[in-house]
Structures are given as C-alpha cells and as structure tokens.
Amino acid sequence: MSENALKPQVNRLLAALPASDYQRLVPHLKLVSLPTRKVIYEPGEPITHVYFPQNAVVSIVTIMKDGSTVEVGIVSNEGMVGIPVILGGNTTTTKGFVQVSGAGMQIDADVLISEFNRGGAIQNLLLRYVRAVYSELAQGCACNRLHTLEERLARWLLTVSDRLESEDFPLTQEFIAQMLGVRRSGVTLAASTLSRAGMIRYQRGKINILNREDLEATSCECYRVIQKEFARLLGNQPRRDRR
Numbered sequence: 001m002s003e004n005a006l007k008p009q010v011n012r013l014l015a016a017l018p019a020s021d022y023q024r025l026v027p028h029l030k031l032v033s034l035p036t037r038k039v040i041y042e043p044g045e046p047i048t049h050v051y052f053p054q055n056a057v058v059s060i061v062t063i064m065k066d067g068s069t070v071e072v073g074i075v076s077n078e079g080m081v082g083i084p085v086i087l088g089g090n091t092t093t094t095k096g097f098v099q100v101s102g103a104g105m106q107i108d109a110d111v112l113i114s115e116f117n118r119g120g121a122i123q124n125l126l127l128r129y130v131r132a133v134y135s136e137l138a139q140g141c142a143c144n145r146l147h148t149l150e151e152r153l154a155r156w157l158l159t160v161s162d163r164l165e166s167e168d169f170p171l172t173q174e175f176i177a178q179m180l181g182v183r184r185s186g187v188t189l190a191a192s193t194l195s196r197a198g199m200i201r202y203q204r205g206k207i208n209i210l211n212r213e214d215l216e217a218t219s220c221e222c223y224r225v226i227q228k229e230f231a232r233l234l235g236n237q238p239r240r241d242r243r
Contacts, residue, residue, distance in 0.1 A: 010054040010055075010077065010105075011052040011053065011054055011077050011104070011105060012077055012078050012079075012234070013052060013078065013079050013080055013125070013126075013129060013234070014052050014105065016125055016234060016235065017121060017122065017125060018121050021115075021120070021121045021122050024115070025107065025111075025115065025122075028107050028108065028111045029052075029105045029106070029107055030105065030106045030107070031103060031104075031105060031106075032051075032103065032104060032105075032106045033101075033103055034051070034053065034056040034058070034098045034101060034102055034103060034104050035098060035101045036098055036099070036100065036101040037097060037098060038097060038098040039095070039096070039097045040058060040081050040082070040096035040097060040098070041081075041082070041092070041095065041096045042095055043063065043091075043092065043093050043094060043095055044091055044092075044093070045091065046090045046091060047082050047084060047085050047090045047091065047092070047109055048090075048108070048109055049082065049106050049107065049108060049109055050080055050081065050082035050085060050106070050107050050108075050109050050112050051080065051081040051082060051104045051105065051106055051107075052077075052079075052080050052081075052104055052105040052107075053075060053076050053077055053079075053081065053102065053103075053104040054077055054102060054103045054104050054105070055076075055077065055102035055103060055164065055165075056076065056098055056100060056101060056102030056103060056104050057074060057075070057076045057098070057099045057100035057102070057160060057163055057164060057169075058074070058075045058076070058081045058096055058097065058098055058099060059071050059073070059074055059096070059097060059098075059099040059179060060072055060073035060074070060075065060081075060094050060095070060096050061094060061095050061096075061097070061178075061179070062093070062094055062095075063094075063095055068181070069095075069178050069179075069181070070178075070179070070180070070181030071178075071179035071180065071181070072094060072137060072140065073094075073133065073136065073137065073140075074099070074159060074160065074163065075096075075163075076100075076160075076163030076164060077163065077165070078162075078163060078230065078234070079129055079132075079133070080126070080129065081096050081104075082096075082109060082112075083129075083130060083133065085109040085112060085113055086112065086113065086116045086126055086130075087130070090109060099171075099175070099179075100160070100164065100169055100170060100171070125234075128233045128234060129233070129234060131233055132229055132230045132233045132234060135225075135226065135229040135233075136226045136229070136230075139222045139225050139226050139229075140222070140226075142222070143155065143220055143222040144180075144181070147220040147222070148220075149180070149182060149186050149187070149189075149190045150190045150193055150194065150218060151218065151219055151220040152180060152220070153176070153180065153187065153190045153191065153194065154194065154199070154215050154216075154218040154219035154220075154223075155219040155220055155222055155223040156176070156179070156180065157200065157207060157209065157215065158209075158212075158215060158216060158219055158223050159223065159226070160207075161209055161212075162227070167208060167209040167212070168206065168207070168208050168209075169206070169207055170205055170206050170207075171205065171206075171207050172205045173187045173188055173191060173202070176191075194215070194218065197211075197214065197218075198210055198211055198214070199211045199214045199215045199218065200215065
C-alpha cells in the first residue's frame with residue numbers, strides 16, 4: 001500500500017490522533033473498498049472489524065420483526081463503524097451497511113480494543129466520539145417525534161452532504177424512505193416541495209443540493225445542534241467552507 005493511501009486526513013477521526021498514535025495503528029490499517037449495500041455487521045453477530053470510512057457513507061439501522069427499518073445513525077469520514085467493540089461488547093442490536101459506496105480503512109476489532117485499553121489519546125478521542133454519537137442519537141429521537149418530514153429530510157440531506165463533503169450524491173427516494181422510517185410517497189412529496197423551492201434537484205437516483213442556505217433554513221434546529229456538538233467534542237471540521 002502506498003504511503004499516500006495511509007494519510008490520516010481522509011478520515012477526520014484518524015486525523016485527530018497525535019502522529020505517534022496514528023503511526024502505531026498504520027501497520028494494522030487496511031484500505032478497503034466499501035460497495036453499496038455491503039453489510040458491515042448484522043444484529044447479534046460478532047463485530048470482527050472496525051471501519052474508518054473515507055468517502056463512503058454507512059447507515060446504522062434498527063430492523064423490526066416485519067422487516068421494516070429505520071436509520072438510527074450515519075457514519076462517514078467523521079467517525080468509525082463498530083462502536084460496540086470499545087464499549088465492552090462485540091455485538092449489537094443494529095445493522096450496519098454501506099449506503100453510498102467508497103473506501104475506508106479497516107482494522108481488526110481486537111487490535112483496536114488493545115489500543116483503546118492502553119488509554120491515552122486514542123481512548124480519549126474515541127470516547128469523545130461516542131459522546132458525540134450519543135448526542136446525535138438523542139437529538140434524532142426528538143427530531144423524528146417533533147418535526148415535519150420536510151424539516152427531517154432537509155436535515156438528513158445536509159448531514160449526508162457534510163459527511164461526503166459534496167453537494168451531489170446518489171440516493172433513491174425508496175432508500176431515503178427506509179432510512180427515515182416513512183412511506184415513499186411521503187418522501188416524494190417532501191422532496192418535491194424542496195425541489196420546487198429550488199433547494200435541491202432529484203433526478204435518476206441522484207440528489208443535487210442547489211441552495212444550501214435555504215435548505216439549512218428549512219431544516220429543523222437539530223442539524224445545527226448535532227453539527228455544533230461534533231465540532232465541540234472532536235474539533236475537526238469539514239475541510240471545505242460550506243458557508
């Protein structure tokens with residue numbers, strides 16, 4: 001693997017590590033492809049690897065008995081997939097799978113656990129990341145209960161855009177409906193409202209954010225609350241200015 005492939009800047013969580021701690025991980029990191037729909041882990045099954053996405057997006061979903069799903073978390077280059085392994089367990093009730101294809105750094109779960117148990121910068125950083133994710137989950141619960149579908153859709157699109165650091169990304173309305181836990185017809189209506197207002201363009205499974213300022217104004221306050229909490233706890237912002 002080339003030296004460039006292991007530069008930490010492609011994953012902001014790895015980038016936040018001191019150089020000495022990152023270099024200790026380098027021999028154990030493997031650059032892997034993360035194709036769309038690839039399952040990272042299943043409910044109840046051991047998590048053998050942890051992933052630090054680069055330009056891929058991974059959805060964490062809860063699955064009901066009837067097969068219906070709702071997204072409870074989203075991970076890209078700001079974080080890691082496989083939190084349960086550093087919290088004293090290697091299984092979880094959720095499913096993790098790739099929502100938008102890309103690449104990421106893979107590491108054996110046992111190696112990361114050993115590094116985490118050493119304490120120091122790695123442990124501190126990962127615990128701050130867990131706190132940020134907890135805040136995101138808590139805010140998401142309130143958002144899903146109290147805010148309109150248009151507000152939630154705007155928040156979700158902004159979040160995906162931030163994680164990918166792009167205003168254009170592939171997503172179908174059916175997939176968005178599954179992630180938001182609503183009917184596809186509801187997503188179609190909400191997306192049409194945003195489209196008519198000139199905020200987004202949706203065509204052939206691809207989303208283009210046309211007016212980010214208006215989309216942020218349409219989104220509920222949850223978007224800013226979560227964004228500020230990640231910045232407060234982790235400090236590393238997206239590389240390009242979005243304002």
